[in-house]
Amino acid sequence: MSSEEGILQFNRGVPATETLPVRGAGDALSAALEKDGQRLLAYGDSRGYLPLRETLAADCDGVSSDEVLLGNGSLQLLDMIASLYLGEGKVVAVEEPTYDRAITIFKRAGTKVVGVELESDGVKTEKLREVFSELQPELFYTIPDFQNPTGTTTSREKRERVAALLDRYGVTAVEDSPYRRLRYRGEPEPELRSLNQERVLQISSFSKLVGPGVRVGWLVGDSVTIDELSAYAEDTYITPVALGQGIVHEFMVNGWLEENVEKLKSLYRPRLEATLENLEKYLPEAEWVEAKGGFFVGVWLPDRELGRRFYEEAGSRGLVLTSPAGFFPDNGGENFLRLPFPALTPPEIESGIKRIAEVWNDL
Amino acid sequence: MSSEEGILQFNRGVPATETLPVRGAGDALSAALEKDGQRLLAYGDSRGYLPLRETLAADCDGVSSDEVLLGNGSLQLLDMIASLYLGEGKVVAVEEPTYDRAITIFKRAGTKVVGVELESDGVKTEKLREVFSELQPELFYTIPDFQNPTGTTTSREKRERVAALLDRYGVTAVEDSPYRRLRYRGEPEPELRSLNQERVLQISSFSKLVGPGVRVGWLVGDSVTIDELSAYAEDTYITPVALGQGIVHEFMVNGWLEENVEKLKSLYRPRLEATLENLEKYLPEAEWVEAKGGFFVGVWLPDRELGRRFYEEAGSRGLVLTSPAGFFPDNGGENFLRLPFPALTPPEIESGIKRIAEVWNDL
Numbered sequence: 001m002s003s004e005e006g007i008l009q010f011n012r013g014v015p016a017t018e019t020l021p022v023r024g025a026g027d028a029l030s031a032a033l034e035k036d037g038q039r040l041l042a043y044g045d046s047r048g049y050l051p052l053r054e055t056l057a058a059d060c061d062g063v064s065s066d067e068v069l070l071g072n073g074s075l076q077l078l079d080m081i082a083s084l085y086l087g088e089g090k091v092v093a094v095e096e097p098t099y100d101r102a103i104t105i106f107k108r109a110g111t112k113v114v115g116v117e118l119e120s121d122g123v124k125t126e127k128l129r130e131v132f133s134e135l136q137p138e139l140f141y142t143i144p145d146f147q148n149p150t151g152t153t154t155s156r157e158k159r160e161r162v163a164a165l166l167d168r169y170g171v172t173a174v175e176d177s178p179y180r181r182l183r184y185r186g187e188p189e190p191e192l193r194s195l196n197q198e199r200v201l202q203i204s205s206f207s208k209l210v211g212p213g214v215r216v217g218w219l220v221g222d223s224v225t226i227d228e229l230s231a232y233a234e235d236t237y238i239t240p241v242a243l244g245q246g247i248v249h250e251f252m253v254n255g256w257l258e259e260n261v262e263k264l265k266s267l268y269r270p271r272l273e274a275t276l277e278n279l280e281k282y283l284p285e286a287e288w289v290e291a292k293g294g295f296f297v298g299v300w301l302p303d304r305e306l307g308r309r310f311y312e313e314a315g316s317r318g319l320v321l322t323s324p325a326g327f328f329p330d331n332g333g334e335n336f337l338r339l340p341f342p343a344l345t346p347p348e349i350e351s352g353i354k355r356i357a358e359v360w361n362d363l
Numbered sequence: 364m365s366s367e368e369g370i371l372q373f374n375r376g377v378p379a380t381e382t383l384p385v386r387g388a389g390d391a392l393s394a395a396l397e398k399d400g401q402r403l404l405a406y407g408d409s410r411g412y413l414p415l416r417e418t419l420a421a422d423c424d425g426v427s428s429d430e431v432l433l434g435n436g437s438l439q440l441l442d443m444i445a446s447l448y449l450g451e452g453k454v455v456a457v458e459e460p461t462y463d464r465a466i467t468i469f470k471r472a473g474t475k476v477v478g479v480e481l482e483s484d485g486v487k488t489e490k491l492r493e494v495f496s497e498l499q500p501e502l503f504y505t506i507p508d509f510q511n512p513t514g515t516t517t518s519r520e521k522r523e524r525v526a527a528l529l530d531r532y533g534v535t536a537v538e539d540s541p542y543r544r545l546r547y548r549g550e551p552e553p554e555l556r557s558l559n560q561e562r563v564l565q566i567s568s569f570s571k572l573v574g575p576g577v578r579v580g581w582l583v584g585d586s587v588t589i590d591e592l593s594a595y596a597e598d599t600y601i602t603p604v605a606l607g608q609g610i611v612h613e614f615m616v617n618g619w620l621e622e623n624v625e626k627l628k629s630l631y632r633p634r635l636e637a638t639l640e641n642l643e644k645y646l647p648e649a650e651w652v653e654a655k656g657g658f659f660v661g662v663w664l665p666d667r668e669l670g671r672r673f674y675e676e677a678g679s680r681g682l683v684l685t686s687p688a689g690f691f692p693d694n695g696g697e698n699f700l701r702l703p704f705p706a707l708t709p710p711e712i713e714s715g716i717k718r719i720a721e722v723w724n725d726l
Contacts, residue, residue, distance in 0.1 A: 014406055022400030026393045029606075037385030041574035043377055072435050072578075076600040104598050211404035215604040235467050237439040241578040241604040243392075 010352045011322040013148065013295050013340040019264055020211045024256055025247050031254075032246030040242045046234035047226070048218075049245035055252045056218055061194070066223045069230055072240045074178060074205040074217030075101055080232050081139070081174060081201070082109040091137040095123050097298070097333055099148045099176070100326035102141055111138075113329040118147070120289065122154030125161045132169035139172050144192050146179040146294025149327045149338035153292055156189050163195035177204040179294035181261050184269040186292045193220065201225060206248050208295070209261055214244035267342075272297070274346035275339055275353070282357035299337040306363050307334030314359045319352070373715045374685040376511065376658050376703040382627055383574045387619055388610050394617075395609030403605045409597035410589070411581075412608035418615045419581055424557070429586045432593055435603050437541060437568040437580030438464055443595050444502070444537060444564070445472040454500040458486050460661070460696055462511045462539070463689035465504055474501075476692040481510070483652065485517030488524045495532035502535050507555050509542040509657025512690045512701035516655055519552050526558035540567040542657035544624050547632040549655045556583065564588060569611050571658070572624055577607035630705075635660070637709035638702055638716070645720035662700040669726050670697030677722045682715070 032040060040049070047053065048070025057065045071077040086092060088110040094103065096115025106113045114131055117124045123142065131137065142162070144154040154162070166173055175192040193200040201221035206214055219229070233240065251257040275297045279288050288299040301307060307324075311334075314321055322340075324333040337356070341349055395403060403412070410416060411433025420428045434440040449455060451473040457466065459478025469476045477494055480487045486505065494500065505525070507517040517525075529536055538555040556563040564584035569577055582592070596603070614620040638660045642651050651662040664670060670687075674697075677684055685703075687696040700719070704712055 017401050017405060020401050020404040022396050022404060025400070025404060025606075026396045029392050030389045033385050033389045037388070038380050038383050041383040041385060041388060041576035042380060043570075043575040072604055073600050079599050101598065101601070108598065207406075212406040212602070213404035213605050215600070215602070215606075235464065235471065236442050237436050237578070238464070239575070239578070241435055241607060242576050243388075243578075243606050243610075244604060247606075 007318045007320060008348075008352050008355060009320045010339060010344070010356075011320045012343050013322075013338075014343055015208055015211065015264070016267060016343045019260075019267060020213070021256075021260060024251070024260070025211065025214070028247040028250035028254075028256070029243060031250050036246065040246045044239040044242050046239055047230045048240050049242045049249065052216075052245045052249040052252070055249060056220075059252075060220055063220055064223075067220055067226055069219040069221070069226045069233070070240055070245055071217045071219070071233065072215045072237070073207065073212075074176065074203045074219075075105070077203050077217050077219045077229070078102060078174065078176075079105050080229050080236070082106055082111065084228060084232050086111040086138055091135045093128065093131050093135070093137040093140045093171075094329060095142055095147065096329060097149055097324070097327035097336060098141065098329075099143060102176070103326065103329055106141070115329040118150060118152055120152065122152065122158035123162070125158055125165065128162065129165055129169075132165055132171055136169070137171055139174055140166070141174045141176065142192065143176045143179075144189070145177055146182065146291055146296070148179070148294070149296050149322075149336075150298030151289040151291030151294055151296045152298070153189060154192075159189060159192050159195055163192060163200075166196050166199040171199070173200045175200050175202045177202055178208050180204065181209060182264060182268065182295075183293035184265055184272050198222065206244075206251075209257060209264070210248055210251055214247050215241060216244045216248045270346055271341040271344065271349060274349040275341045278350045278353040282354050283360065295340050295342050297339045297341065299339060301335040301337065301360060304335045306360075307336070309363055310335070310360055313363065314356070317355070317359055319355050319359065370681045370683060371711075371715050371718060372683045373702060373707070373719075374683050375706050376685075376701075377706055378571055378574065378627070379630060379706045382623075382630060383576070384619075384623060387614070387623070388574065388577070391610040391613035391617075391619070392606060394613050399609065403609045407602040407605050409602050410593045411603050412605045412612065415579075415608045415612040415615070418612060419583075422615075423583055426583055427586075430583055430589055432582040432584070432589045432596070433603055433608055434580045434582070434596065435578045435600070436570065436575075437539065437566045437582070438468070440566050440580050440582045440592070441465060441537065441539070442468050443592050443599070445469055445474065447591060447595050449474040449501055454498045456491065456494050456498070456500040456503045456534075457692060458505055458510065459692060460512055460687070460690035460699060461504065461692075462506060465539070466689065466692055469504070478692040481513060481515055483515065485515065485521035486525070488521055488528065491525065492528055492532075495528055495534055499532070500534055502537055503529070504537045504539065505555065506539045506542075507552065508540055509545065509654055509659070511542070511657070512659050512685075512699075513661030514652040514654030514657055514659045515661070516552065517555075522552060522555050522558055526555060526563075529559050529562040534562065536563045538563050538565045540565060541571050543567065544572060545627060545631065545658075546656035547628055547635050561585065569614075572620060572627070573611055573614055577610050578604060579607045579611045633709055634704040634707065634712060637712040638704045641713045641716040645716050646723065658703050658705050660702045660704065662702060664698040664700065664723060667698045669723075670699070672726055673698070673723055676726065677719070680718070680722055682718050682722065
């Protein structure tokens with residue numbers, strides 16, 4: 001990013017490039033190949049590299065390695081869930097707005113996607129109950145921690161309520177947790193899966209903790225679902241890419257993952273603070289989420305009607321933003337803005353929010 | 364493998380473990396990370412790592428990098444082709460027998476799979492013409508070089524005939540070429556794609572040339588198809604795993620791939636010869652393919668009725684073989700045997716074929 005006059009990219013939901021552990025990844029792969037090279041370079045288990053599954057299982061209370069599945073990023077795991085369990089005639093409930101790529105995957109499988117309004121403390125549970133009761137969805141897809149695209153964290157009370165609704169209506173939840181370990185303020189809420197192990201599949205990845213290039217996603221769930229998904233995975237790609245899994249395993253067993261997470265938190269915390277402070281300074285009439293971690297702050301500009309014109313004008317003034325329609329199952333969200341902050345410095349964030357405010361005020 | 368009395372695994376269509384370039388892969392990844400680490404660890408292009416696409420394009424006459432797509436192994440590329448272009452109401456023609464995982468992928472997409480008899484010089488083209496004419500298949504899936512599971516190489520004449528039939532009936536072929544560079548005898552036939560660039564998508568991988576663990580598959584085709592497939596890939600896994608692609612790129616630009624292929628050919632050539640010689644020695648009444656490369660020799664035992672009993676008896680005597688039904692779209696092939704030779708030494712191969720003959724002769 002750049003001068004006031006240049007192109008300002010406020011759309012990249014990616015780690016800061018300088019955080020990618022180039023040397024660490026090389027060292028980790030050398031160590032992994034030294035120990036276990038033939039296994040890492042051969043066809044492997046369709047569930048993924050066993051030492052990493054064991055390490056992940058040991059990190060989760062009461063989970064065995066048979067309840068862990070690794071894939072080439074968590075999106076592909078979600079795609080396999082959609083291919084196996086969703087499709088024509090099925091319904092999936094999602095928070096509205098939610099992760100655009102998840103909506104795409106559900107719709108591509110032919111599934112009806114029903115959005116349930118997201119409030120500042122999580123999904124509107126009365127509405128979720130109605131949807132569960134009336135539409136009997138197959139799945140509820142939720143991002144309880146530092147949600148994409150809003151930054152919202154679901155409160156403990158709502159997690160407990162959702163966990164109970166899953167039982168009451170026989171719905172399975174997919175808890176997507178890629179940002180969970182990147183908390184910059186406050187104390188963690190319990191994982192949804194910890195509140196209902198039978199009805200929650202948790203997915204996550206190391207894209208935000210090590211680097212997207214390792215393409216290591218994981219799923220924790222009951223062993224029957226894992227068996228079905230791993231058979232589907234074998235028929236799709238034989239075995240996921242073990243090299244990245246070997247790297248992540250070394251990061252975990254050597255303590256490098258912890259170190260890296262602390263480094264990321266130190267870098268991203270002031271970027272989140274800069275985002276919130278500059279929204280207060282330049283756009284006090286907007287509403288936004290007081291995010292406590294993750295990658296995003298979601299902002300609602302104060303006038304929905306003006307939203308479309310705002311996006312047109314922003315584009316013509318060199319301000320690159322993510323178009324909001326994809327985050328809403330039936331489009332909409334004209335006045336919604338997703339601000340990803342990790343890849344921008346505090347001065348860049350200030351300059352970006354200032355420019356957003358100028359465009360808005362000039363409409 | 365082991366003693367006459369122990370378990371004898373004659374079912375593993377995989378590279379010999381000792382050929383996996385453990386040190387080379389580590390050196391290659393270090394070199395790749397040194398040059399281009401941030402790109403390899405970030406989210407990348409859904410088409411795959413550009414330097415490798417450029418290197419592959421330069422290896423193919425008249426192909427640009429826009430006509431190359433990389434994926435996590437070639438099976439996943441085939442799965443994306445099936446998801447995008449096949450499905451309920453569509454027909455795919457295949458050689459019979461053919462690669463079992465391809466049949467699984469086509470059927471899983473809801474496609475009708477029609478087998479066309481494979482002769483010693485390739486598919487029976489009169490029958491292929493009838494299938495094209497009567498059933499208008501969407502695709503013809505073919506493995507012209509050292510076919511899996513038979514080892515058959517399609518003759519030049521038949522390749523030309525197939526290329527002409529594709530035009531005449533408006534059918535696209537998928538030419539699957541994972542073994543092409545592993546020729547141990549004779550001169551190469553032209554690639555099917557070189558005979559009909561408009562109607563052939565060629566897929567292949569580095570699983571047999573470097574190691575399955577790199578999970579690098581590639582597809583060469585027209586840029587419109589590549590655009591459609593790469594959009595589908597992005598929606599499925601955002602970006603394929605670049606680390607393996609960085610390794611393969613280093614193998615190619617440093618000449619290590621050539622060296623490795625020569626080493627593999629030296630190792631596998633006597634294994635193929637041992638397979639053919641021992642078939643002649645112990646099972647002269649059977650028929651088999653005089654394979655000239657690849658991983659497999661397909662064998663037909665002389666009595667179809669006895670096939671099922673043969674497999675039962677072989678299992679109970681510790682001889683592990685691949686069940687033949689999966690290679691045939693409508694099952695069948697009771698007396699067919701796929702013998703993969705790369706992961707067995709010549710004495711192991713002799714012992715295996717001798718044991719097969721004993722089981723057969725004892726029926």
